[in-house]
Amino acid sequence: MEHPELRCARVDLDATCPIDHIQPLVDELLADDAEDELALRGPRRLTARITRVHPPRVTTPFRAREDGTYLVTGGLGGLGLQVAAWLVERGAARLMLIGRRGAATEAQRAAVAALTTRGVDVRVIAADVSRRDELARALATLDPRAPLRGVVHAAGVADPSMLVDLTPARLREVMAAKARGALHLDALTRDFTLDFFVLYASMSGLLGLAGTGNYAAANALLDALAHHRRAQGRAALSVDWGVFAGVGLAAARDDRERARYSAGMRGMSRREGLDALERALASGEAQLAVAPFDAAQWVESYPAAAGSRRVAPLLLRARADDRLTTVTTARARLLGASAGERAPT
Numbered sequence: 001m002e003h004p005e006l007r008c009a010r011v012d013l014d015a016t017c018p019i020d021h022i023q024p025l026v027d028e029l030l031a032d033d034a035e036d037e038l039a040l041r042g043p044r045r046l047t048a049r050i051t052r053v054h055p056p057r058v059t060t061p062f063r064a065r066e067d068g069t070y071l072v073t074g075g076l077g078g079l080g081l082q083v084a085a086w087l088v089e090r091g092a093a094r095l096m097l098i099g100r101r102g103a104a105t106e107a108q109r110a111a112v113a114a115l116t117t118r119g120v121d122v123r124v125i126a127a128d129v130s131r132r133d134e135l136a137r138a139l140a141t142l143d144p145r146a147p148l149r150g151v152v153h154a155a156g157v158a159d160p161s162m163l164v165d166l167t168p169a170r171l172r173e174v175m176a177a178k179a180r181g182a183l184h185l186d187a188l189t190r191d192f193t194l195d196f197f198v199l200y201a202s203m204s205g206l207l208g209l210a211g212t213g214n215y216a217a218a219n220a221l222l223d224a225l226a227h228h229r230r231a232q233g234r235a236a237l238s239v240d241w242g243v244f245a246g247v248g249l250a251a252a253r254d255d256r257e258r259a260r261y262s263a264g265m266r267g268m269s270r271r272e273g274l275d276a277l278e279r280a281l282a283s284g285e286a287q288l289a290v291a292p293f294d295a296a297q298w299v300e301s302y303p304a305a306a307g308s309r310r311v312a313p314l315l316l317r318a319r320a321d322d323r324l325t326t327v328t329t330a331r332a333r334l335l336g337a338s339a340g341e342r343a344p345t
């Protein structure tokens, strides 16, 4: 996304392929096509496609089990508290909310108090999920009579940076909560029979987003982990959220700005998010992206990325859209103009 001048592609090599058998990779490097994410498996060349789906509305609302405990990492954050309250609405009687600082602010303490006044046993634990020992200690406090039934991994930090400015430390910091935390959760909850294991990921990991190299990578790992777990027959759902209006990581931005479409995405409300989560859980998919998405506007923001075959099915409707034609024409006019002529063009 940041380097449209390069033909960037992700090639996933076959782990069983001998190290000196590099011809397929060479072929990919020299290929002049629009595949930007593919996997080589023996003679097969597997390509990825993003398509629109509309999971049906659920007819039987999700019910939490009264006898279980539900863990929300990042549970004191904007979206963490929302999903915690939703679990309670759906019958959860025991919650474990984890954040590095616990309930540190007045608003967080009030939100927890609101849940406890409804008779819910809310355990707030200050722990860093990227530290295996701290997470293991937290899980060790679970009441064996109320075993873990569901996990929502919503811990995360963002540190926007263009790739050229990214340092190992900034990469590590953003990977820590999301990626390392998810891997620890995956390992440490292995002995529980979970009804769901939901990873809060982001559209940035799926579509890319300029300035989020570290964050996008961490989110892409969550998507991969969900598929990996499902391949093992374990519960998993990675939700690649778009942006929420006025909550959590995106709250620093102006609400009015979030409520409009920006670079193809409009800010979602709490209700839209939770409805989508319920439908995503019922869909049985391992990975779903959720965002009010205007493909034509996204193309305007990322004209080079829009040429990718991976996103082509998503843009089908947009291709019929007049605006796309206008963008292409405007782009062609700009490219055809000399430097001095570009501003008036």
Ligand SMILES: NC(=O)c1ccc[n+]([C@@H]2O[C@H](COP(=O)([O-])OP(=O)(O)OC[C@H]3O[C@@H](n4cnc5c(N)ncnc54)[C@H](OP(=O)(O)O)[C@@H]3O)[C@@H](O)[C@H]2O)c1
Residues within 6 Å of the ligand: 073, 074, 075, 076, 077, 078, 079, 080, 098, 099, 100, 101, 102, 127, 128, 129, 130, 153, 154, 155, 156, 157, 176, 177, 178, 181, 200, 201, 202, 203, 240, 241, 242, 243, 244, 245, 247, 248, 249, 250, 251
């Ligand atoms: N808000 C959005 O529009 C949006 C869009 C797409 C995806 N998401 C994803 O949704 C998740 C929740 O986002 P949010 O908007 O609710 O953000 P938020 O309000 O900042 O909440 C994130 C929480 O994670 C906790 N956290 C960070 N690092 C941690 C660690 N190492 N161990 C334990 N807890 C940690 C933070 O608490 P402490 O600082 O006390 O640890 C914070 O309360 C994130 O993964 C985010 O990437 C959000």
